[in-house]
Amino acid sequence: MTPFLQICSILAILLLAAKTFGYLSTRLGQPSVLGELIIGVILGPSLLNIFSVSFLDYVELPFFVNEFAELGVLFLMFIAGLELHLSDLAKNKSASAYAGILGVLVPIFLGFLVGELFSMDIEHSLFLGLTLGATSVSISAQTLIELKVLRSRVGFGLLGAAIFDDMLVILILSGFIALHQGGSVNEILIVLIKMIIFLGASLAIGYWILPKISRKIHKLPIAQGTITMAIIIMLVYGVSAELLGGMAAITGSFIAGLMFARTAEKNDIERGLRSLSYGLFVPIFFINIGLHVDIHGMGISSIWILLIITIAAIVGKILGSGLGARLGKFSWMESLQLGIGMVSRGEVGLIVATVGLNENLLSAELYSTIVGMVLITTLITPPLLRASFTKSKNIPSPSQF
Numbered sequence: 001m002t003p004f005l006q007i008c009s010i011l012a013i014l015l016l017a018a019k020t021f022g023y024l025s026t027r028l029g030q031p032s033v034l035g036e037l038i039i040g041v042i043l044g045p046s047l048l049n050i051f052s053v054s055f056l057d058y059v060e061l062p063f064f065v066n067e068f069a070e071l072g073v074l075f076l077m078f079i080a081g082l083e084l085h086l087s088d089l090a091k092n093k094s095a096s097a098y099a100g101i102l103g104v105l106v107p108i109f110l111g112f113l114v115g116e117l118f119s120m121d122i123e124h125s126l127f128l129g130l131t132l133g134a135t136s137v138s139i140s141a142q143t144l145i146e147l148k149v150l151r152s153r154v155g156f157g158l159l160g161a162a163i164f165d166d167m168l169v170i171l172i173l174s175g176f177i178a179l180h181q182g183g184s185v186n187e188i189l190i191v192l193i194k195m196i197i198f199l200g201a202s203l204a205i206g207y208w209i210l211p212k213i214s215r216k217i218h219k220l221p222i223a224q225g226t227i228t229m230a231i232i233i234m235l236v237y238g239v240s241a242e243l244l245g246g247m248a249a250i251t252g253s254f255i256a257g258l259m260f261a262r263t264a265e266k267n268d269i270e271r272g273l274r275s276l277s278y279g280l281f282v283p284i285f286f287i288n289i290g291l292h293v294d295i296h297g298m299g300i301s302s303i304w305i306l307l308i309i310t311i312a313a314i315v316g317k318i319l320g321s322g323l324g325a326r327l328g329k330f331s332w333m334e335s336l337q338l339g340i341g342m343v344s345r346g347e348v349g350l351i352v353a354t355v356g357l358n359e360n361l362l363s364a365e366l367y368s369t370i371v372g373m374v375l376i377t378t379l380i381t382p383p384l385l386r387a388s389f390t391k392s393k394n395i396p397s398p399s400q401f
Contacts, residue, residue, distance in 0.1 A: 006058040010065060011284070013050065017043060018283035031143045031382040033286050040290020041375070050291075065288055072285025073138050073347060074253040075277035078234045080141040080159065081257020082270050083150055089258075092157040095328025095338070099157060099321040100164025103342050104172070106320030107132035110312040118305065123180070127361040130176060131353050131370050132313045134169050136346025136378075137162040138250060142282070143382045144341070147389055154334050157325055158341040159254070166251050166348070167195055173352060174246060177359060191246050198245025202237060202252070206259025214263040226265050227272040233260070248348055289346070293375045294368070302369055310373045314380070317342045337388045344381040345374040 001009070018036045025035030043050040051062050089096065108129035115125025137158055144150040144158070175188035210233065217229045234256045241252025260269055322339030330338065353370040356362035362370065 001055050003058045003060070006056050006061055007064060010050070010056055010061055011068075014043070014065070014284055014287050015280070018287045022283070029386075031146045031386055033139060033142050033146070034379065034382045036283055036286035037139075037290050037375075037379050037382075040287035041293055042290070043287070044291040045294040046296065062291075065284065065291070068281070069285040069288035070249075070347070072277070072281035072283070072288075073250055074234060074238050075273060075281045076138050076142060076285065077250045077254040078230075078257040078260075079270065079273060079277060080138075080145070080150065081254045081259075082261050082266060082273075083145070084156065084159065084258060085261050086258055088151070088156045089160045092153060092160055092328065095153075095157045095325045095330050096160025097164050098324030098327045099161035099338055099342065100324070101168060102324035102327075103135060103161060103317055103321030103339075104133040104165055104168045106323075107313060107316030108172075110316045111309070114308055114312050117308070124361060127176065127356050128309075128366070130169070130172060131349060131356060131362070132309070132316055132345075132373075133165075133172070134345055134349045134352045135162060135165045135317065135342045136250070136344055136348040137341060138285075138346055139344040139378055139381050140341040140385060142286075143385045147386060149389060153330065154337045154341065157328070157330065157334075157338050161321060161324070161338065161342060163251060163254075165342070166248050169348070169352065170247055171195070173355065177355065180359060180361065194244060194246045198241060198247065198252075199255075202240070202245075202255050202259075206255070206262070210259050211263050214260070214265050218265050218268075224272065226268055230256075230260055230269045230273065248351070250347075289375065289378055292350070292371060295372070302365055305366070306369045306372045306376075309369060310376050313345065313373050313377055314343055333388070333392045337385065337392070340381065340384045340388055343384070344378045346378055349374040349377075 017039045021035035021039035022032030023035070025032050025038075042048060045051075050056065108126070111129030111132035112125045115128040120128065140158060141150065141155075144152075144155050149155055171188065171191055174191040175185075178187040214226065214229065218226045222228075234253050237252035237256035238249035239252070241247045241255075242249050245252070260266055263269075318336070318339035320339075321342040322335040325335040325338040326332065350371065353362060353367055353374070356370075357364070357367045
């Protein structure tokens with residue numbers, strides 16, 4: 001079978017599996033994303049290892065699926081941004097700032113204590129803590145969308161907190177690596193300046209230029225021109241966030257969505273991209289998370305470390321972000337919901353762990369443990385989030401995307 005046919009085959013298999021298990025998950029009263037994550041683990045190297053099947057022997061196939069999946073998270077965060085407005089985030093800026101900052105500092109402290117418990121040196125203990133400080137709210141955003149509560153105080157606060165979290169983690173990570181490599185404090189200041197410049201430029205372009213471009217493109221006789229233009233801007237913002245701002249690409253795509261939420265063409269863009277995203281890209285992203293997990297290389301000692309690190313990761317986010325939200329005048333229940341929403345580490349946690357592995361700040365065994373923690377926190381976030389909202393109010397049945 002040619003590489004092209006193998007790519008077609010793996011996409012068909014993964015999409016069918018994701019939608020089937022997503023549907024089964026909703027029938028059990030859980031968000032569809034939980035089923036998509038679980039079937040990823042089943043198809044991954046931990047159990048079936050789909051890439052070992054004889055007719056899927058193209059060596060680049062796992063890399064293709066991984067890169068294809070990364071597009072999925074960009075689309076997901078762009079859509080999340082489309083459903084909000086900067087004024088919505090501004091109303092909850094205090095809660096977002098406190099939750100984002102404490103949601104990084106408390107897990108870092110707990111991770112450091114875990115490292116000390118296992119007799120790591122200070123440098124390795126601090127980096128272990130840093131891996132617990134990262135957050136990826138893509139899973140939580142999808143869950144809130146399914147529960148139809150993204151446009152709630154918790155949803156606004158969660159997405160705002162994610163921006164503060166991303167900036168702080170990247171800033172600390174950049175400073176840590178610079179000092180580890182013998183760099184200076186000036187390098188940390190440069191990273192901070194790049195972040196400020198990117199955020200300022202992306203917001204300025206979004207406010208004054210994007211609406212004009214969107215109007216002009218919408219009037220031109222180009223098939224789906226507005227949607228294509230939105231995808232281009234989303235990708236440019238994502239690339240710019242990483243290359244120019246030193247931030248995660250998902251932050252750039254989220255900001256792009258926020259900017260397009262102000263345009264008159266917002267509804268057309270959302271309808272078009274929602275179909276494309278949930279029909280193709282987003283399911284591959286969720287199922288790909290499970291495909292990364294391989295539990296065979298973990299011994300008994302690793303399982304104990306995994307258990308302790310995971311507990312620290314969960315408690316750190318719920319306690320840190322939850323207290324931050326409470327300082328921002330959220331109710332106790334809203335604070336708990338926001339804290340739970342920050343638990344998932346997702347792809348951002350994997351990025352930080354990979355940097356640590358490359359810099360010899362994490363051993364191969366500890367890296368595998370961190371990957372396990374990322375999976376567990378990602379798996380438990382949707383059901384915990386749904387349970388917390390069910391306790392506080394009646395919510396609609398989860399919908400299948």
